[in-house]
Amino acid sequence: MMKLRRGDILLIGIVLLCAIIFIIIRAFPNEVSDESHSKIATITVDGKIYRTVELTAEPQEIKVQTEDGHYNLLKVHDHGIEMIDADCPDKVCLTFGFITNPSQTIVCLPHRVLVEIENTNPKDQGDDLDAVVN
Amino acid sequence: MPSSIDTSAAMLKKTVMIAIFAAVAVVLSIIESMIPLPFSVPGAKLGLANIMVLTCLYFLNGKDTLMLIVLKTILTAFIFGTFSSFLFSFFGAIVSFVLMYGMMRLGRDFFSLISISIVGGIGHNIGQLTAAMIIFKTSKMFYYLPALLLTGVVTGIFIGLAVKYLISALSKLTLFQGWAVHE
Numbered sequence: 341m342m343k344l345r346r347g348d349i350l351l352i353g354i355v356l357l358c359a360i361i362f363i364i365i366r367a368f369p370n371e372v373s374d375e376s377h378s379k380i381a382t383i384t385v386d387g388k389i390y391r392t393v394e395l396t397a398e399p400q401e402i403k404v405q406t407e408d409g410h411y412n413l414l415k416v417h418d419h420g421i422e423m424i425d426a427d428c429p430d431k432v433c434l435t436f437g438f439i440t441n442p443s444q445t446i447v448c449l450p451h452r453v454l455v456e457i458e459n460t461n462p463k464d465q466g467d468d469l470d471a472v473v474n
Numbered sequence: 475m476p477s478s479i480d481t482s483a484a485m486l487k488k489t490v491m492i493a494i495f496a497a498v499a500v501v502l503s504i505i506e507s508m509i510p511l512p513f514s515v516p517g518a519k520l521g522l523a524n525i526m527v528l529t530c531l532y533f534l535n536g537k538d539t540l541m542l543i544v545l546k547t548i549l550t551a552f553i554f555g556t557f558s559s560f561l562f563s564f565f566g567a568i569v570s571f572v573l574m575y576g577m578m579r580l581g582r583d584f585f586s587l588i589s590i591s592i593v594g595g596i597g598h599n600i601g602q603l604t605a606a607m608i609i610f611k612t613s614k615m616f617y618y619l620p621a622l623l624l625t626g627v628v629t630g631i632f633i634g635l636a637v638k639y640l641i642s643a644l645s646k647l648t649l650f651q652g653w654a655v656h657e
Contacts, residue, residue: 347584
């Protein structure tokens, strides 16, 4: 068994601390997105807006067809959206799970598909710190 | 001219070693894709191929390791990638390589292979997120970074241990004698 050096313990500690601080910071703000706000999801393929869809409680499925014949299957339900199927090689997009919050995204790198959530409430908290440039 | 024969033999040996390491790295990537992870963190992976990158960094030099990474990334992209996924993994692999190479060169007294493999894994994640940020023009993907830091520490520890065992096993082979430049 190998011994950990001082630097190892320091490094692991710093990385864990960073992760925990990020998670704690994130837990406090923008918990306003509950069911009373209507939200929309913007689906972008290769930088171009493919479709926007309202995140309804009723289930509906959206098939994203990329130009080279591939697909991503999204499902809207319970005011959120999730990727349920795709024919991309790595299937990383399926691991994003069910998202409901504007800070969350679903990304399919191989197909360049991006799903973002936005609050449509006029006086939303403006928690989009990130500039979205299209 | 015994010396020139020696150098060309050493060159050949090195080339063969890079090729074997790259082949093993690709096989490890394939095996990795068959192992389901118990947690669903987008972008998290075991990083088994990093075992070969670190081993190469240990026995050979930075230039050879860069060659290994280019080979491995191109081969993996041919097997299960698209051009986009190649760009992302290449970017991740380069960031990961630069960080590990720097630590291998400068921080060997302070850090063990475990730290280097953790930094390599996290560097790969950060590189991919940065590439995604550039392509998609949004930094929202960094939302997943904290979770990736946690999984990166766990997988990095195991990859580092695996490298440690592999290096001590390989060092016993006559083929690798006189190659370990770092200790």
